[in-house]
Amino acid sequence: MEENKNIDKKSLKFLNGKNTDWNELAKDCVCFANAQGGFIYIGIEDKATFPAEKQKITDRNLPDIIQKNIAHRTVNVGIAVTIETAENKAEYIKIQVFRNAQTIASTTDGKYYVRVHDECKPVPPDEMARLAADKNAFVWEEQITKRVPASEFDEVKKRTFLNDIRNSQRVSRFIKEMDDEELLDFYFIQKNGFLTNLGILWIGKRNDRASLLYPPAIQVIRYDDKEEKVWKLLLDDYFSNPKELLERVLNDVPDWQESVEVSEGMFRKNIPFFPVEVVRELVVNALVHRTYTTRGDIFINIYPDRMEIHSPGRLPFGVTPKNILSKSIRRNEHLSKIFYDLGLMEKEGSGYDLVYAKLLGSGKPLPIVKETDERVTVIVKKQFVSKEVVRLMDRASNDFSLKQKEQISLGLLAQQQSYTALEISNILNQNEEVGLRYWLGRLIELELVIKTGKGKGTQYAVNPEFIRKINFKGKTNLKNIEDYRLEELIYKDLTAYPNSGFGEIHQRIGMEINKHKVRRLLKQMVDNGQLKTEGVKKWTRYSIEQNLQENQ
Structure with a gap:
């Protein structure tokens, strides 16, 4: 416990x-x-x-x-x-x-x-409205204010729901053995002889669903490069329950089938521009976590270079665009349970794990989450960071059966080649070293990732041996520069620019190099008698020792 x-x-x-x-x-x-x-x-x-x-x-x-x-x-x-x-x-x-x-x-x-x-x-005072909205959303599911008798259901939708529950691997035998009425009570589809709002939403008739305060509706719109509408799919006729809305989005939009082939020698793989697993999870999030007491349709806007999913309302209280990967709160508890039990969504707290893992594994940038007072927008870019990253991730996943969090961590490092502990912790919203180790998992043990430095200077990078093994050609930068090469770089810089401060040196040799690593090497060179200093703290100036210059 x-x-x-x-x-x-x-x-x-x-x-x-x-x-x-x-x-x-x-x-x-x-x-x-x-x-x-x-x-x-x-x-x-x-x-x-x-x-x-x-x-x-x-x-x-x-x-x-x-x-x-x-x-x-x-x-x-x-x-x-x-x-x-x-x-x-x-x-x-x-x-x-x-x-x-x-x-x-x-x-x-x-x-x-x-x-x-x-x-x-x-x-805080400015969040009281959101807390009240979340509270109303939870109550909304169980309300029977429409007074629709439990007998007024759509026969096909009811039968499909009961069959889906009894055939689900996520539902226990005890629940499956309930009779029909007990099952409907258990999932809060009906209460006291009436359909709840959730019941109307899932198994109700079209007219009753349309009479709900704000029933879900989805608009899928494709734009050209001039941002003019060229195609749309409107799902706002109230014939469909949430599961059917999801199925129509996945099956009736041809854009999810578009892909590009990545090949090199025997390596061939079709990478979709918008992975269907990512689309499914984001649409499910929009359906499950939206506030059904707030007006507004769900919009899926497809542009030549990106996809945007707009959901009415704000994120649940406690969830922000920055911590969305590590925080998960169910706004509509009973609707979430139905989606999960039917296998339509990941377990609580792992939905965005899947989104991140699929995008990073496909060599694509991370999704962008934006929140305003009226809606939440998730942006998925169409382009790839690098086909080389796709190769690296595919090889690592196949050879080592990586877990989802390990895929995410490796994918982040593969796209940038390295991160400091602070940088990767900020991306993953992990404030403690223990949490970061949990995300890195076995990557260091499997020798896919190497760790150098300590404290604030700790740096994680994809193992160069693994990179050479798969002939990976990533972008070149100085983040992973070895100590002896950095020392040589500092020495050459101070030969040309003597009596320089730390900031000046760092800027000239490369700002992408970890500043703590540069400070460590400067201190080491001073301790070894290679450099001399004048001034203290932020006024410290570095120069090469005169006797060393004379020996050159």
Whole structure:
């Protein structure tokens, strides 16, 4: 049992009589109430699965004390507190925080928080509208305000849905063995004898689907080089449910079949301009994570040099264009589950992994994600960075069966030949070295990637031996320059430009070289008596030692 978006754990020492930090506990309860609810286990350490052996809750009044203190410090928060016994017979306190479906919870001093993955995040004033929209989106799925009787369904869509669920490898036998009505209840397709909004969306009749506040509609438009419309596919007649919309986009747009052949000797591979797996994942994201309480169609605009997918609304709270690879939050929880159980989308948190892996493996640049107040736009470029990168990635994937995160890391390095630890961490949104190692996986062990330097000067690059082995002809730069060559470069520069500062030297020999590497070599050359310095810190000037110049 690990901490996640629904679970938080605290040591029993947290409850310290009059010194207990009740405000901290109240903040955590507000976080869960504004997200999807959750559990706080007091008496289980962060790294532990069970409470300590023979642990007992001696004060049996603690549940009432906790309930009272949280009630005094929060607004719109509902909790249930109990003393539980774990499998090892030890006791702990369980606080169940109920999801606040209709309103926004806060502390009594007017502060707002929300649970994002395993962290409690404050909600700034300018993000309150987004939090409210996300909350309404979650409620929207289960609402039965249209009062459409559960018997008013589209027979074909209902039968297809039930068959798809029972034939899915992702659905457990227990769920498959439910009768039809139980299955529809389980997936929130119907409730209290009526179709929910989700039910109308998936198995409802056309007229009922059209009567929803903002039913999904997709427009696929192709533009020429003058950005004039030359072809379009309109899917706005409300005949199709989300699965059928996705199928029509994938099957009725010929652009996904266009490709280019990459060949050299026996190596031949057709690389699609827009990989269908990428198109599928981005369209699924647009359908699943859009706000169905916001007006607007999904637009897929195809230009000669790029594809743009526009989705109405903003990203879910806690997700930004910068962290979209590492953060994943389901805005429409029940719709997401249907898509996942039917095998139409990747598991939570891996959708953009797939997009990145497919694009980088095809020698294409990373997608560009833009967010405005009204919509999210994802741009996929049509061109390739390099056919050589395609060869390298294809060879590495075939020879070593790389995992998705390893493909992404290797693809990034292949396109640039090397990155500093800081640069690649920023791209992958990893703040800790442990997280970066997780993304690099076995690449260093397999000798596909080499690591040089340490600390801020750490640099990762594709192994030159592997590059030579496959006759890779990447672009040339100085990022991976060996120390002895860099030393020679510095020496020649200072011969021509004596008494130079660090910035001047760095700019002349090549800004692509890691600055920490240049500083390290300068210090080393000073320590070895090759260079002399004048001044201190940022005013330090470097020159060649006079006796060395005289010996030249």
